[in-house]
Amino acid sequence: MSVTAGTMEDMTETTSRDTTTAAEHRHAGGLRARADELLRGLAGDGASLREDQWAAIEALVVQRRRALVVQRTGWGKSAVYFIAAALLREQGFGPTVIVSPLLALMRNQVAAAERAGVRAATVNSANVTEWDDVHAAVREGRIDVLLVSPERLNNPDFRDSILPALAADAGLVVVDEAHCVSDWGHDFRPDYRRIRTLVGELGTDVPVLATTATANDRVVADVAAQLGVGGGETLVLRGSLDRESLHLSVTTIDDAARRTAWLARTLYELPGSGIVYALTVSAAEDLAETLTAAGHTVAAYTGRTEATEREGLEQALLDNEVKALVATSALGMGFDKPDLGFVVHVGAPSSPIAYYQQVGRAGRATERAEVLLLPGPEDRRIWEYFSSVAFPPEATVRSVLDALETDRAQSTAALEPLVDLGRTRLEMVLKVLDVDGAVRRVRGGWIATGAPWEYDDTRYGRLDEARRAEQQAMLDYIATDECRMVFLRRQLDDPDVAADPDAARCGRCDNCTNTHRGVEVADSDVERTRAQLDRPGVLLSPRKQWPTGLGKLGVSLSGRISDGPEPGRVVGRLSDLGWGARLRPLLDGPDRPLTDDPADAQLMRAVVEVLAAWDWARRPTSVLAVESATHPRLSASLGQRVAALGRMRDLGVLRRRPDHPPVSAANSALRVAGLVDAFEVPALEDLDGPVLLVDALADTGWTLTYAAHEVLRAGADAVLPFALASVR
Incomplete structure (x- = not known):
């Protein structure tokens, strides 16, 4: 359906133009056939373009206009820009530039481009070592589509050397997830506002497309106005945001342990594989550990997860190798698994618009998908933070x-x-x-x-008011007895809901069907879950992939880490509400180290408890402390005391070479490269059993990973990492 918002008549128009010539009509007819052919390459032999998809493609390719497409997830927005890119390229125009916000989205877009016969490449923070090759390919005409993260738009080298040429030669500019352009949107990013400058510098005949599934009238007006910079009017195509496969429900359980136990039981009942969203990284990691202990195959996916690891986790979910990824909003826009069976939120997002965007991942190619919201009393405190x-x-x-x-x-x-x-x-x-x-x-x-x-x-005051209104709307969604899908669509100013709210009722949600899930769960399950959440000890997940691009830095490591540590443990995270408050003064002062004293009796009792509860396959027989750059006495004494308490062989300290510069790089590849030859590794051929590798603090995880790699090369047959705390 193609509609134009009534509040935007001054900047938008419908899909037809009185000035369209007969020649343009004949040209468009041939292009339509070619567009359908390209779509079949993308979606299969039986696919054909919707009329509003063709309207957008025609506006871009024939009329060379600017367009904003606001359509539900699964409608086929990516097909519009890849087909338009291919058609423009066939006519001799330059490459298409797509501004895309997430690596997961970029990966899916590159795969889709290949199915359409379009040569695509990306420039983002995960492939720094490949930028020069990509830029050369663009200059030489070997790339049809270049996907860039918004942050690249203001990278000095890219902005000054690459972007001007792209702006001059581009055949099409695409802004994906365009609600990020507007600070009224639920996921505003300052870097996206630079797109206004980019669009303003384009020639008026360079078509521009913006796409999103989550934009209300105010966001649509803001994005359309910014796309209109430089002359011309913006075509706006909006359609119904109903998702006929989604079955929405809300279950309220205030106690966190009972809520988690309920989820552990309910997860067995949910169809296929899916996503469990949490509001914070710590919550996602705690949930993943607790659900794993309950017998589920799940994994945490957060902003802390390395880019190469994210790709592996995404593939595991796509291949149904896990029941669920327990994720923060880091897994959201652009992740494409058509048969995703469910989305569960443990904790309510602060905006119903953000909520709609996340649940839209489910049920794109299934008749039914379950969407569960489990709000908690702590949600408001997290929103306030x-x-x-x-x-x-x-x-x-x-x-x-x-x-x-x-x-x-x-x-x-x-x-x-x-x-x-x-x-x-x-x-x-x-x-x-x-x-x-x-x-x-x-x-x-x-x-x-x-x-x-x-x-x-x-403006900032109005934005603050808008955020508070969204939070109240989310509370209203939890409490409402009306159709939940209608409620969400109304928040997004869905034109079909405005026309007839009663007719728009979904007939599927818990309120429409009067089928609400029970909250009963066995007390034994609750107590077991509570004990899991309250005990000291946090899983320290090993790095699974070496950073990309190490070869260009003279390091031969690549791919999956086959000679790294086993899963480890820390007493607690520095961000934990409990142990974090005790660990931060010791390890995380503004001018670290605050102290380099040995661990006190209370902390050592927790160390013993964590080690005693560790369900290792083989008990370690020796202890090796990693020399800490900031807490050398603390890490050395920890190793000695753990060896004595556990009656294990004390291997001393894995010393850093005195002439080796300290590693301070934030980039993972540079960090690993900086660790090469950093340690004086003793000969360890005579060991019998795993080595417990001890450090005071686990930050990025690369020091323990590379140290374990070196210890294994020196003769150890297994390495179990342990630290007092992790940063995250």
């Missing part, structure tokens, strides 16, 4: 501007001690100031431009 780290007040932002210089670049790390902001918020402020023109990213960091800048207090 995320709200508290939104754009800071004016005085704080001004302090960032005051700390910057106009003639000397300063890195984020150099700026951090000068302003009262953590690294993540500081980077967000810098990006917003960059988009606003007050700062500029250059080689080596950031500089102030000297341009005047005004803090838009009114």
